[in-house]
Amino acid sequence: MQFRIIGIFIALVFIALSCGNDAPSNSSSPKAKTVSNPGEKVYRQYCVTCHGVGGDMQLNGAKDFKLSEMSLEERVLIITNGRRLMTPFKGMLSEKEIRDVAAYTMKFKKE
Ligand code: HEC
Structure with a gap:
């Protein structure tokens, strides 16, 4: 009985220690997952649901973004205010994000 409790105690200490050790090893690859384009990050979060990863869903x-002739300013307006089934992103995204x-x-x- 005594042994069991000590065994559990040791196991807990071991788990606690191994968790603590995770932090420094994670920071060894700071550049690996940074998204190069800030717009891409927003797009993947808010737009793929309707427009798809390739922009043509x-x-x-x-x-279909591949066929769109729309200018940057017009796009900013549509994203800000929405149009028909597309929701306005005015309150959700900052002007810079839009x-x-x-x-x-x-x-x-x-492409
Ligand atoms: C709920 C689905 C939906 C989501 C989410 C959505 N869109 Fe749209 N989007 C649409 C629809 C539908 C249209 C076509 C509107 C129309 O009738 O002219 C459109 C049109 C556009 C257009 C105009 C393209 C053109 O040539 O007419 C742009 C630019 C655009 N969306 C960008 C975005 C961006 C950027 C996001 C993410 C921030 C986004 N959309 C999220 C549904 C969506």
Whole structure:
């Protein structure tokens, strides 16, 4: 009985120690996961649901970005205020985020 309790105690200490050791080893790769484009981060979080990762999913009648001729300013307006089934992002994203993500949607065309 005594042994069991000591064994559990040792196991707990071991778990606590091994958790504590995780922190420094994680910081060894700071650059690995940074997203290069800030607009891409916003896009993946808020826009892929309708526009898709490739910009051409067209769910809910969303426009295919590969075919869009729209200017950056027009895109900023649509993202800010929404249009038909697209929700306005005015309260959800900052002006800078909207501009970044609008610029990101222009990249699909070249591919
Ligand atoms: C709920 C689904 C939905 C989400 C989420 C969504 N969109 Fe849209 N988007 C649409 C629809 C639908 C249209 C077409 C609107 C229309 O009828 O003209 C559209 C149109 C656009 C257009 C205009 C393209 C063109 O040439 O007409 C842009 C730019 C755009 N979306 C960007 C975004 C960005 C950036 C996000 C993320 C911040 C986003 N959308 C999120 C549904 C969505």
